[in-house]
Amino acid sequence: MKTTVEPLSPTRVKLAIEITFDELKPAFDAAYKKIGAEVRIPGFRPGKVPARILEQRIGRPAILDEVVNNAVPAAYGEALQENDVRPLGQPDIEVTRIEDGDALEFTAEVDIRPAIELPDLDSLAVTVDGIEVTEAEMDNQINALRDRFAMLTAVDRSAAMGDYVSLDLSATVNGTPVEGGTTTGLSYEVGAGDLMVGLDEALVGMDEADTKTFETKLAAGDHAGETADVEITVRSVKEKQLPALDDEFASTASEFDTLDELRADIDERLTRTKRLQQGAQARDKLVEHLIASTDVPLPEAVVTGEYEWRLKAMSAELAEAGMTLEAYLAGQDTTVEDHEKELRESVENAVRTQFVLDAIADQREIGIENDDLVGYIMSRAQRLGVSPDDYAKQVSSAGQLPAAVAEIRRSKALAQLLESTTVTDPSGEVVDLDTYLGKNATGEQGEHEVHDHGVHGDHAGHDHGDHDHSPDPAETENAAAKS
Secondary structure (H helix, E strand, O other): OEEEEEEEEOOEEEEEEEEEOOOOHHHHHHHHHHHHHHOOOOOOOOOOOOHHHHHHHHOHHHHHHHHHHHHHHHHHHHHHHHOOOOEEEEEEEEEEEEEOOOEEEEEEEEEEOOOOOOOOOOOOEEEOOOOOOOHHHHHHHHHHHHHHOOEEEEOOOOOOOOOEEEEEEEEEEOOEEEEEEEEEEEEEEOOOOOOOOOHHHHHOOOOOOOEEEEEEEOOOOOOOOOEEEEEEEEEEEEEEEOOOOOHHHHHHHOOOOOHHHHHHHHHHHHHHHHHHHHHHHHHHHHHHHHHHOOOOOOOHHHHHHHHHHHHHHHHHHHHHOOOOHHHHHHHOOOOHHHHHHHHHHHHHHHHHHHHHHHHHHHHOOOOOOHHHHHHHHHHHHHHHOOOHHHHHHHHHHOOOHHHHHHHHHHHHHHHHHHHHOEEEOOOOOEOOOHHHHOEOOOOOEOOOOOOOOOOOOOOOOOOOOOOOOOOOHHHHHHHHHHO
16 A cells, blocks of 8 residues: 655645555455345355356445455555554545556545644743732621521511512513413522622512512523513512521531631631642633744634534534524623624634644653543533543543543643642742642542643543544445546
8 A cells, every 4th residue: 555645734644545446356245245234135145146247247346345445444444554644534535547457546624633833842931810808798697697597577567678578470571471471479689699790779669568660681482582571579578687607506507516626727728729720820821821922723614613512512502502602691791792703712712722632641641540541521510510430421422532542641741730830929939739739648530630732622532632533434435426
């Protein structure tokens, strides 16, 4: 087999492959065997029909088509390995010549990972925010805990912000009731702002048994974007009474006997959270530095495919919630055009990050152990709310094990870089990342892994690492038809 590789761009190559008919003998044998088992010819048992008889009955072209469909994927995969070509996605196959008895020639154009010249990785340094637990943050934690133990008490006055009301609600558009727009006895905190625009303003000042109608623009459902008339009736008004902030509250709301002990525990937990945030910030800044200092050509087809997948996935998710993309973005004070621009930039940055981390993993010859894969599966399964066994089966059946391996290698590469990067706070103090990297007192790797570095989503099939080398059978059949 002869192969030449022609670079078409930094991210795409064209392979020209020639196979002699002597080399095609195994493909011919397989074709005769397959077709012979499918046809019925009097006087011959299935699978025992001589090649000459088969060609007389079904024609030589049909045999050649079967040979092409079998030989092209195998030859393509072999050519990739021999020439160390690492493809992204499926190739565009075209059979350019079949000369019976002589040779089969075809070309394959495919996107590849670009060759990347990495920056110096031996003296990396980033600065992150310092750690300071403020009184306001402490008060927010305490008040949130007090809120969980608050009591609701009926009051004989008008509703105000922060009160809880029980209300009946019905919405109509042009006099027609909105499906799902009617409820009774709904408990709602005035000022929450999470039900519909205009509700909080309408409720303030209403007394028990009062009825009022106001207009609002619906954000979801069949009438998303339309103006509805909403009638509300207040059944009761209650105010929230917080427990006194003392040792009794501390012993009731926590495992601690005194308020000072509770505050000390909150301070410790906030400090730990901020240390994790420091690690995440160091990770993000490190990735930003790598991307900014590295020239990464992007395969247009890969970027476009990922962009379109994310756009469709978001639209489908919104549709399940009864909302259009346009209506959702309008509620976010942005346009479809701005969203699409931001999404494409996000995809481009994600692909660049993948390529850079892949190059670093290759340079450092990073491999994965079975424990790495087990940890990855357990982490992902927990995040998705499924059992590890079910997630492992999902990854295997979807053919996503190579993608999982690629993601683990990137995470390990990034973790290694973080360990060797000098991370300081604004005062110049070195930041200890052991908490973020999940190391225990003995220095061994703990449960925390360096995932979520902006490289991928949780959807299967959209990793931009190496893909299956074999072309799609339909593409091969189309290529054979072109010949």
